[in-house]
Amino acid sequence: MTKNWMYQRRRSALIDDLREKGISEERILEAMGRVARHKFMEDALMSRAYEDEALPIGLKQTISQPFTVAYQSMLLNPEPDEKILEIGTGSGYQAAVLCELGARVFTIERLGPLFDRTAVLLKTLGYRAVTRLGDGTRGWESVAPFDGIIVTAGATDVPKKLLDQLKLPSDGRPGGRLIIPVGGSESQKMLRIRRTGKETFETEELDGFRFVPLVADS
Ligand code: SAH
Numbered sequence: 001m002t003k004n005w006m007y008q009r010r011r012s013a014l015i016d017d018l019r020e021k022g023i024s025e026e027r028i029l030e031a032m033g034r035v036a037r038h039k040f041m042e043d044a045l046m047s048r049a050y051e052d053e054a055l056p057i058g059l060k061q062t063i064s065q066p067f068t069v070a071y072q073s074m075l076l077n078p079e080p081d082e083k084i085l086e087i088g089t090g091s092g093y094q095a096a097v098l099c100e101l102g103a104r105v106f107t108i109e110r111l112g113p114l115f116d117r118t119a120v121l122l123k124t125l126g127y128r129a130v131t132r133l134g135d136g137t138r139g140w141e142s143v144a145p146f147d148g149i150i151v152t153a154g155a156t157d158v159p160k161k162l163l164d165q166l167k168l169p170s171d172g173r174p175g176g177r178l179i180i181p182v183g184g185s186e187s188q189k190m191l192r193i194r195r196t197g198k199e200t201f202e203t204e205e206l207d208g209f210r211f212v213p214l215v216a217d218s
Contacts, residue, residue, distance in 0.1 A: 007038050010050035014066055017052055023070040025077070031100035032070060037063075039125060040091040059111055061212055063091040064152055068209060072150055075179045075192050075206070078103035082147035085165070086129075087136030088214065092118040094152055095129040105129040106143050108136035110215060135217040139165040151180040154188040154211035166195040181211050 015033045023029060038049035040063055045055050054062040064072075072094070078084050080102030086095055089109035095118075098105045107129050109115040119131040132140065137159040139149070144165035151162070158180060166176030175195030181188035190206040 007036065007050070011037070014050040014052060018067060018070050021052075021067055023067070023074060025074050027101065028070055028073045028077075028097075031073070031097050032066065034100050035093065035096045036125075037066070037093055040093040040096070040121070057091045057114070059114060061090055061111070061114060063093050064211075068211075069094050069097055071190070071207070072152070072179050073097055073101065075190070076148045076150050076177065078148055083143070083145075085136075085140055085143070085146045085149045086152060087149070087162075088152035089118050089131060090114060090152065092122045092127070092129070094150070095122060096125065096127045098150075099127040099129055103148075106132070106140055106146075108132045108134055108140065110135055110217070137161065137214065137216040141165070145176060147176050149176070149178045149180075151178070151214060152211065153214035154181045154183060154185070154209075155214040156182070156184070158182060158191070158193065159216070163193070163195070163201060166193075168195060168198065181209050183208075185213060186210065 015029050038046040052066050054065040057063050078101050082103050084098055084103040084105050086107040089107040095105050095107045115133040122129050139161045145167040146165055147167055149162050162178055169175040178193040181190050183189050187208050187210050189208055192204045194202045196202050
C-alpha cells in the first residue's frame with residue numbers, strides 16, 4: 001500500500017468519526033476530506049495526523065483538533081467567495097479548510113517562524129490564503145469589513161476591533177459573524193457573535209474547548 005493511499009484511508013476514517021461525533025454539515029466534512037492534514041505537521045508526527053487530536057507544531061503551539069476545526073467551520077459556515085479573517089494561522093490547516101470551502105481567506109499569525117513556514121506551505125499546496133505577520137486582535141483594517149472572523153486561540157475577552165470589522169447587515173443580508181473561544185487559560189466557551197447593527201450584536205454561548213492562548217501585543 002502506498003503512503004498516500006494509507007493517508008487517504010485514514011482521512012476518510014477520521015471524517016466518519018467526525019460525523020459520528022455530531023458534525024452534520026456534509027460540505028464541511030467533504031472539505032476536510034480534501035485537506036492532507038499530515039502535510040501540516042512535522043515528519044515525526046505524520047503517522048498521527050488523522051487521529052482526532054491536537055498535536056504540537058513547535059513554539060508551544062498546536063494544530064487544532066480536527067473536531068474543533070470542523071466545529072468552528074460549521075459555526076462560521078462560509079459561503080463561496082465570502083471574505084473571511086482567521087486569527088492564529090498556526091499550521092495553516094484551518095486556513096486550508098476554509099479555502100476548500102471556497103472562502104477568500106485572510107489569516108494572521110503573531111509568531112515569525114510559524115508565519116514564515118506556513119506562508120510557504122500554503123503557497124506550495126496551492127491554497128490562496130493571504131497571510132500576514134502581526135497581532136490579530138487588531139484585525140486587518142485595510143481589508144475589512146469581513147463576512148466572518150474566526151479566532152483559533154483562546155481569548156480572555158472579545159477584542160473590540162474584531163467586532164468593528166464585521167460587516168453591517170444590509171439589503172436583507174445578515175451582518176458578519178465572529179467565532180471566538182473566550183474564557184480562562186484552562187477552558188473557553190465558544191461564542192458565535194453576529195452583528196445586527198452599528199453598535200448591536202447577538203451572542204450565542206456554545207460548548208467548552210481548550211485552546212492555546214490568544215496573545216495580544218501591548
Ligand atoms: N488555526 C491553527 C491553530 C493554531 S494554534 C491551525 O489550524 O493549526 C493558535 C495560533 O494562534 C498559534 O500559532 C499562535 O501563535 C497564534 N496566535 C496567538 N495569539 C495571536 C494573535 N494575537 N494574533 C495572531 N496569532 C496569534
